[in-house]
Amino acid sequence: MNKPFEFKEFSVEQNRCAMKIGTDGVLLGAWASIDYKPFSILDVGTGTGVLSLILAQRSNAETIEAIEIDDAAFEQATENFENSPWGDRLFCYHAGFNEFVEEIDDKYDMIVSNPPFYSENYKTDNPQRDLARFTDALPFKHLLYGTAKLLGDNGKASFIIPFTEEVNFILLAEKTGLYPNRITRVKGSTSTGIKRSLLEFSFTQNNIEYSELTIETSRHQYTKEYIELTKDFYLKM
Numbered sequence: 001m002n003k004p005f006e007f008k009e010f011s012v013e014q015n016r017c018a019m020k021i022g023t024d025g026v027l028l029g030a031w032a033s034i035d036y037k038p039f040s041i042l043d044v045g046t047g048t049g050v051l052s053l054i055l056a057q058r059s060n061a062e063t064i065e066a067i068e069i070d071d072a073a074f075e076q077a078t079e080n081f082e083n084s085p086w087g088d089r090l091f092c093y094h095a096g097f098n099e100f101v102e103e104i105d106d107k108y109d110m111i112v113s114n115p116p117f118y119s120e121n122y123k124t125d126n127p128q129r130d131l132a133r134f135t136d137a138l139p140f141k142h143l144l145y146g147t148a149k150l151l152g153d154n155g156k157a158s159f160i161i162p163f164t165e166e167v168n169f170i171l172l173a174e175k176t177g178l179y180p181n182r183i184t185r186v187k188g189s190t191s192t193g194i195k196r197s198l199l200e201f202s203f204t205q206n207n208i209e210y211s212e213l214t215i216e217t218s219r220h221q222y223t224k225e226y227i228e229l230t231k232d233f234y235l236k237m
Contacts, residue, residue, distance in 0.1 A: 007233050009057050010084045014048045016072040021050050024160045025114045029054030030229045031184060031198050032158040038109035044097055045113055045138055049077035054233060056086035066092045067100050097138055101146040111147050111157040140172055148176035157201045166197040179205040189216045
């Protein structure tokens with residue numbers, strides 16, 4: 001029996017999702033800007049729904065909509081939304097992003113995504129996990145094109161991707177009219193290299209605000225910066 005993942009203000013069932021809760025989704029949810037008070041939020045490829053749930057806790061957004069293409073993950077995210085304190089503000093669509101982009105006329109104040117990121121030419125024997133992990137399920141090009149189409153003029157879009165993809169991702173974004181405003185590069189520990197990039201885009205070209213975040217100093221010894229960022233969510237922080 002898989003137990004739900006317990007956060008301070010909500011819990012997440014994940015037994016039917018190929019991609020379990022990891023650091024990436026929580027990091028992005030905690031890091032994304034909400035100081036401009038977004039009214040509507042879109043979460044692309046929600047999985048368990050954890051990113052939407054964190055943003056529901058952090059913000060006063062009236063509507064937080066999520067998209068999930070995988071049948072089992074869609075059902076689980078929907079249940080996680082319904083069982084949360086913010087069920088009236090959360091909604092999940094069962095659709096692929098390209099299909100969603102073509103059908104929706106709304107604009108969103110905020111778009112977030114922890115997209116599939118393995119682009120290597122190998123697959124596992126678990127098609128559900130492959131769908132969740134490989135970029136061919138949601139190529140960065142399609143993700144950014146759709147984001148540019150659905151983002152409001154003054155909106156912000158935030159993503160977490162492998163650091164090795166950062167330069168390429170920014171170049172693709174700029175072709176759609178999206179420019180990086182804030183970049184935080186993430187290291188697992190003080191002794192490892194940069195693994196992830198947290199990226200925030202808008203339609204305005206500003207000076208980029210750079211920073212770096214290290215998660216641990218040693219095994220389960222978290223840095224002050226990481227604790228400060230995630231303390232409202234993790235039970236043990």
